[in-house]
Amino acid sequence: SSELTQDPAVSVALGQTVRITCQGDSLRSYYASWYQQKPGQAPVVVIYGKNKRPSGIPDRFSGSSSGNTASLTITGAQAEDEADYYCNSRDSSGNRMFGGGTKLTVL
Amino acid sequence: QVQLVQSEAEMKKPGASVKVSCKASGYTFTSNAMHWVRQAPGQRLEWMGWINAGNGNTQYSQNFQGRVTITRDASASTAYMELSSLRSEDSAVYYCAKDVSVVVSGDYYFDYWGQGTLVTVSS
Numbered sequence: 001s002s003e004l005t006q007d008p009a010v011s012v013a014l015g016q017t018v019r020i021t022c023q024g025d026s027l028r029s030y031y032a033s034w035y036q037q038k039p040g041q042a043p044v045v046v047i048y049g050k051n052k053r054p055s056g057i058p059d060r061f062s063g064s065s066s067g068n069t070a071s072l073t074i075t076g077a078q079a080e081d082e083a084d085y086y087c088n089s090r091d092s093s094g095n096r097m098f099g100g101g102t103k104l105t106v107l
Numbered sequence: 108q109v110q111l112v113q114s115e116a117e118m119k120k121p122g123a124s125v126k127v128s129c130k131a132s133g134y135t136f137t138s139n140a141m142h143w144v145r146q147a148p149g150q151r152l153e154w155m156g157w158i159n160a161g162n163g164n165t166q167y168s169q170n171f172q173g174r175v176t177i178t179r180d181a182s183a184s185t186a187y188m189e190l191s192s193l194r195s196e197d198s199a200v201y202y203c204a205k206d207v208s209v210v211v212s213g214d215y216y217f218d219y220w221g222q223g224t225l226v227t228v229s230s
Contacts (some may be wrong), residue, residue, distance in 0.1 A: 043217075050213065
């Protein structure tokens with residue numbers, strides 16, 4: 001299957017920890033990358049590869065993977081983390097695919 | 108600094124074609140592939156395809172096979188995405204995104220994105 005599945009919405013209390021998951025067969029072979037998208041803006045990569053953060057991304061963002069599931073964890077969520085989060089991966093042919101996105105609400 | 112600057116918004120009639128450009132700067136254009144991703148209003152990101160900016164080879168999502176053509180002008184450091192036979196469901200923001208692929212480490216991701224180009228299809 002070339003699909004990635006995410007929960008549509010997740011909420012977290014300010015300062016608490018939240019995990020956003022992504023499931024798909026491709027994740028058994030390839031790492032997921034994770035993108036944060038705020039309204040009216042282009043996506044921004046927050047995690048890629050084996051738990052790597054681009055320069056400028058706070059260390060409260062981390063990634064992990066097990067079997068067919070990739071996870072994005074935000075430890076100590078901040079108000080500015082409220083956004084849509086998308087996972088992305090590739091298949092053996094080089095095609096890319098996005099998950100359906102998870103809307104994160106920080107309470 | 109890396110920048111991807113896309114063309115302005117377009118309004119098209121059903122059945123027409125649209126061509127969106129993405130001008131890259133701040134890196135060697137031919138060293139990285141370029142992807143195209145679209146997002147209909149309130150919807151998910153959808154991968155459309157990519158082009159090897161070095162040799163021009165392309166790969167397209169099956170969802171767009173036969174309707175999308177991605178090209179590049181290496182001398183102008185610009186990638187293009189043309190979508191034909193437009194219908195109302197193609198109304199969306201279209202993004203270009205710079206590829207990073209490192210086989211040894213398994214890093215595959217998009218490190219820079221264009222600002223997006225709104226394409227509206229309406230009669």
